[in-house]
Amino acid sequence: MASRVSSKGKAKAAKGLKGSEESSAGRFVKEWSTWAMKKAKVVAHYGFIPLIIVIGMNSEPKPQLTQLFSPV
Known part of the structure; x- marks a missing residue:
């Protein structure tokens, strides 16, 4: 199987130093x-x-922790 070469490196090199x-x-x-x-x-x-x-x-009123977890 041949590995693919990424074209990202070529695009960066083509930009040059400008900017x-x-x-x-x-x-x-x-x-x-x-x-x-x-x-x-x-x-x-x-x-x-x-x-x-x-x-x-x-x-207010301050509920207990179990009251906060209960669905009703």
Whole structure:
């Protein structure tokens, strides 16, 4: 089986040095925003239920923990 050669490396080499600062800044912003969105997704996923429990525990009248978990 022959391995495929990626054309991504050729496209980057064809750009040359012109605009290298702009592309590196743009790449940095893109990588940072991607990283931030991934972290925000994890925080939202694992933090939603505990947030609801904390809000429920601080409301009036103060319910017991078992009352928060029961559906009725």
